Amino acid sequence: MTASHATARIVESLASVPAEAWDALHDGGNPFVAHAFLAGLETTGCLRPEWGWTPRHLTLWRGGQLVAAAPGYRKTNSHGEFVFDHAWAHAYARHGLEYFPKWLGAVPYSPVTGPRLLAVDDAARRALVEAIREHAAADGMSSAHINFHTAAEDVAFGDDWLSRLDVQYHWRNPGSWRTFDDHLAAMDHKHRKNIRQERRRVVQAGVTFRVRHGDEADEADLDAIYGFYLQTFVEYGNSPALTPAFLRHLATTMPRSLVLILAEHEGDTIAGALCLRGRDTLYGRYWGATRTLPGLHFETCYYRGIEYCLQQGLAHFEPGAQGEHKIARGFLPQFVRSRHWIAEPAFADALRDWCAQETAGVRAYAATLARHSPYRPEGADR
Known part of the structure; x- marks a missing residue:
């Protein structure tokens, strides 16, 4: 042709x-x-x-x-x-x-x-x-x-x-926010209070977080995030398309684009979000957890991603398709x-x-x- x-x-x-x-x-x-x-x-x-x-x-x-x-x-x-x-x-x-x-x-x-x-x-x-x-x-x-x-x-x-x-529902930094508190300060009292309560529950449960790029993640980190991915697909009755080899391929060929947000509790990695990073945008793709704790999903998938964007100077965060519940957490249509x-x-x-x-x-x-x-x-x- x-x-x-x-x-x-x-x-x-x-x-x-x-x-x-x-x-x-x-x-x-x-x-x-x-x-x-x-x-x-x-x-x-x-x-x-x-x-x-x-x-x-x-x-x-x-x-x-x-x-x-x-x-x-x-x-x-x-x-x-x-x-x-x-x-x-x-x-x-x-x-x-x-x-x-x-x-x-x-x-x-x-x-x-x-x-x-x-x-x-x-x-x-x-x-x-x-x-x-x-x-x-x-x-x-x-x-x-x-x-x-x-x-x-x-x-x-x-x-x-x-x-x-x-x-879809995306987060945008107008350029004036430097910290998560700056982000919250732009909200009305009700939503600001609810988010602080959600985050406080995760801290009170004893959960801590690690962020690893592809070149910082070890085999255990990659295995953990892939396990979370598999579990989520099984729970929803879907067939997982991505393979462990693809995840390792990203870690090797696009090491600074791959971002893993990992939650730790009582010595175990209990949840994680797999994201990719562009020039000015963080893209949330998959998440999973082995324990159910109050606020864990919102903290892992949304609030830690927003914090990453603020720390890294990224202007946008796209956490994935669908979900009207994201609006209350700062993601607008x-x-x-x-x-x-x-x-x-x-x-x-x-x-x-x-x-x-x-x-x-x-x-x-x-x-x-x-x-x-x-x-x-x-x-x-x-």
Whole structure:
């Protein structure tokens, strides 16, 4: 295929793309699109065909130079995507059509906003979107999807790409907070009091915490955090996708991006949160615990992460998808985005109206949530 004088190639393994060429297409601020992260998923057994993930990365080349790329996958189900299109698949089936396979541009198992259209310039980015659509059509796929792209990438999509919105809950430092007490001081009395009580219960239970980056974690730390990850998935009846080898791969290849928050109690490591760190953002991904103690989840997953951001000068903390309970703890609603190209014209038209109605509902929902902010209006009394 060609797109704007560039040659499009499907890459079935990132090992065939030089890491320096791939990473030259993004600014390095988001760890999830790094070659080391994406290639590690492939080489350590995290992407299994029976779970519907087959790498089909779309790349654009001019001569021998890589000028654009999108991490992409041929999907035979919607497992591990976090942008839910099950109703779309059911509608296709009711009309005797096949929704799968489809092409997905995303980071597997990671509902984290970040660049999805990696490119040397805007022209290459637009050509990449065109090549994605051409590839999906040529392969007879029902659709192509880009999940959790940045707002800045919206301009690369044409009107034939449907837009969807959803809400997550993120913490933002306005720039004036230096300590956790600064953060609390911006809240109203009720929420400030509740958070202090939650934190006090953890201290009174005798729990202490350690933070370890990948190059500071030993084998016992890595084993512990992986054990917590496994336990959480078993409790929810889900199959764990990540492998111990992937965790060790991150600790070796992205040592300062991997952040482990570990809770200790009576000589044992009893809980932990696995996070990744970007240039200005901490991303909470997984957590687990072997003991149930009051406040332990909030302290491990939220408050220790906020403290880490304040200590390290990070402006943002994204603790994961879903969870209205996060609002009371300082995480406010933020929009996340996805784009969708539908091959069947009649379905594309119907889904355009559906997406417009969904977006209106999400915007209204976010406005309602924002009214429950724990932060005081500027100038309000404490």
